[in-house]
Amino acid sequence: MYGDAGKGLFVDALARRTGAHTVIRFNGGLQAAHHVTLPDGRVHRFEQFGSATLVPGVETFLSRFIAVSPWSLIEENERLQKLGITDALDRTRISENALVVTPFHAAANRLREYARGLGQHGSCGLGFGETVKDSLELDEPLVVRARDLLDATTLGRKLRDIQTHKYEQMKGEGIFRACASNRSAIHDIDDLFFYRVVEEYMAMLRLFLSRIRIVPDSTLGEILSRPGHVIFEPAQGVLLDEWRGFHPYTTWSTCTLDNAWTLLDEHNYDGAVRRIGIVRAYATRHGAGPFVTRDAGLTHRIPDTHNGHDGWQGAFRIGPFDAVAARYAIDCVNADKPEDRRLEGVAVTCLDRLAEEPEWRICTRYEDTTNIPLGPFKDLEYQARLAEQMSQAKPVYEISTTAATQEQRVAEHLSAIEQATGLKVLYTSQGPTHEHMRFNA
Numbered sequence: 001m002y003g004d005a006g007k008g009l010f011v012d013a014l015a016r017r018t019g020a021h022t023v024i025r026f027n028g029g030l031q032a033a034h035h036v037t038l039p040d041g042r043v044h045r046f047e048q049f050g051s052a053t054l055v056p057g058v059e060t061f062l063s064r065f066i067a068v069s070p071w072s073l074i075e076e077n078e079r080l081q082k083l084g085i086t087d088a089l090d091r092t093r094i095s096e097n098a099l100v101v102t103p104f105h106a107a108a109n110r111l112r113e114y115a116r117g118l119g120q121h122g123s124c125g126l127g128f129g130e131t132v133k134d135s136l137e138l139d140e141p142l143v144v145r146a147r148d149l150l151d152a153t154t155l156g157r158k159l160r161d162i163q164t165h166k167y168e169q170m171k172g173e174g175i176f177r178a179c180a181s182n183r184s185a186i187h188d189i190d191d192l193f194f195y196r197v198v199e200e201y202m203a204m205l206r207l208f209l210s211r212i213r214i215v216p217d218s219t220l221g222e223i224l225s226r227p228g229h230v231i232f233e234p235a236q237g238v239l240l241d242e243w244r245g246f247h248p249y250t251t252w253s254t255c256t257l258d259n260a261w262t263l264l265d266e267h268n269y270d271g272a273v274r275r276i277g278i279v280r281a282y283a284t285r286h287g288a289g290p291f292v293t294r295d296a297g298l299t300h301r302i303p304d305t306h307n308g309h310d311g312w313q314g315a316f317r318i319g320p321f322d323a324v325a326a327r328y329a330i331d332c333v334n335a336d337k338p339e340d341r342r343l344e345g346v347a348v349t350c351l352d353r354l355a356e357e358p359e360w361r362i363c364t365r366y367e368d369t370t371n372i373p374l375g376p377f378k379d380l381e382y383q384a385r386l387a388e389q390m391s392q393a394k395p396v397y398e399i400s401t402t403a404a405t406q407e408q409r410v411a412e413h414l415s416a417i418e419q420a421t422g423l424k425v426l427y428t429s430q431g432p433t434h435e436h437m438r439f440n441a
Contacts (some may be wrong), residue, residue: 001322001329002285003237004304005278006349006429008034008051011233013434015052020229022059023050024220026259028235028251029067029101029128037432042083048073050233053080053088060088061223064097065259067131068146071103071201074208089211096214100144102159103201105130107188108166108175114185115178132252138165146214152202159198167192221267232260238329246387247380249289256333261341276426277330277346281354281413283322283363286315290390293319293363302353320361320397321413323420328372330421335374347427348417351410352436359402360413363395364420406430 011023011034025048034046036054046053048068050060062068073089080088106127113125135143141158142165148155170176170192179185191197223230234255239245241255257275264273282298285291299318334342354360364370372390375382401412414425428438 001237001239001279001283001325002289002291003235003240004033004284004286004316005237005280006347007032007234007278008036008046009349009429009432009434009437010276010278010347010427011051011231012036012054013429013437014231015055015058016434017437017439018229018231020052020058020231021226022061022223022230023052024061024063024223024230024232024260024263025050025066026063026232026234026263027065027253027255029099029126029131029253030069030072031126031128031251032235034233034235035432039433039435044080044083047076049076049080049088049092050231052231053085053091054083058091059223060092061220062092062094062098063220063259063263064095064217065254065263066095067099067101067128068094069101069106069126070149070205070208070212072101072126073212074204077208089208093213093215093219094146095217095220096145096147097217098146099131099135100146100149101127101131102144102162103127103191103197104159104163104166105134107191108170110188111170111175111179111185114182115175129252149205149209149212150214156198156202159201160195163192163195163198217266220263224264224267224269224271232257232263234260238332239325241332243378243380243383244332244374245383246290246390247383249287249387250383256335257341273340275333275341275343277333277343277423279321279326279346279348279417280350281321281348281360281417282350283319283325285317290387290393291317291319292325292366292390292393293322293395295319298357301356320363320395321400321417321420322363322395323417324363324366324370324372324395326417326421328374330423331372331374335377343423345424345426346417346421347429348414348425349429351413351428352406352430354409354413355406360400360409361397362400362413362416362420364398365396367394367396369393 030047032047034051036051037043052058077088109127109130110125142162144158148158236251236255238255240251242250242252283293294317302318304316330343400416401409403409403412418425426440429436
């Protein structure tokens with residue numbers, strides 16, 4: 001719902017189960033953090049590569065709906081090489097129309113969040129939102145797309161222009177002044193000020209550009225026409241959606257399935273499509289924003305291995321499963337869709353994390369409402385009112401299970417989730433690796 005539900009685990013396991021040949025990323029960008037743990041103990045945090053890259057031969061396609069950071073992709077590739085994966089770049093293709101997140105967007109993003117002080121929105125500090133915002137508001141000379149990476153002259157000119165623009169923008173908006181006493185902001189200010197930085201960032205790309213494949217959007221049609229399965233891998237959670245999330249604690253990305261359907265329709269795909277949601281057995285939220293079922297005790301008792309306080313997103317909070325929020329997320333995905341484009345079921349992960357809890361609970365309603373109503377599409381004022389209402393909402397819980405054994409607890413909890421959400425549980429996980437994933441459909 002708010003992300004961190006186990007997308008990496010599920011994509012890795014599903015690729016192994018189905019023999020999928022390609023993972024297609026269709027929203028977000030480098031702010032994804034999809035952890036995959038192998039049975040031998042190796043762990044990788046996937047940010048831009050598809051989360052099945054640890055499976056030999058599986059390729060990644062980064063669609064035009066992705067904002068790519070080649071500098072971060074280089075760093076992620078180096079981490080994969082340390083795990084023995086040496087061909088990740090060779091197995092990756094990027095749409096020529098994908099946006100490129102520059103280091104100057106990342107610097108501006110962090111400076112804005114520093115300047116907000118105690119009023120931070122919550123951010124990954126990586127420049128994704130800054131990049132998307134500029135692409136909507138500025139002319140193409142100040143927007144870098146993947147195709148520009150193939151032309152050093154064009155790329156260098158655009159990077160210099162973006163650096164200058166961001167410097168003047170931060171200065172004009174008083175961001176530098178607001179950050180004057182913040183020592184953590186010095187590096188980002190320097191990035192926007194010193195001209196030589198552009199050449200340094202250009203130099204970092206040389207090896208990357210010799211290996212990466214930047215391709216036309218029509219390549220996706222060829223991928224979809226190949227025999228076998230493809231997996232569309234989402235990023236973040238529906239409740240962070242740019243139009244349906246609780247504004248302003250959202251991302252600049254469409255987190256529903258809409259982008260995936262757009263890509264399939266563009267290439268006239270007429271094969272079978274499965275539509276699966278992913279949730280944990282309990283609720284989580286990383287960073288600022290409303291979180292109705294937050295529970296300090298549960299957060300303390302089941303600390304999350306991969307989600308600490310990173311200095312940007314804020315604290316990682318945990319609480320009982322929120323069926324009200326889940327129903328709203330389902331409604332967001334299904335809105336105005338025919339039956340064959342609606343969610344057909346869910347995967348429920350992290351069931352093992354609740355093993356020591358004697359009583360498992362589900363929030364089935366709030367004190368003042370049973371459901372969160374959908375508002376007009378792209379009405380951010382409505383979404384902001386929802387955020388305020390959510391920040392004041394009080395959960396009403398039902399006990400899903402107090403069974404004596406883990407097997408009984410899991411069965412009863414999953415039954416309660418099915419009843420509360422109206423969706424069948426099709427996949428479950430009681431551990432961090434693909435060997436712990438159970439396929440019920």
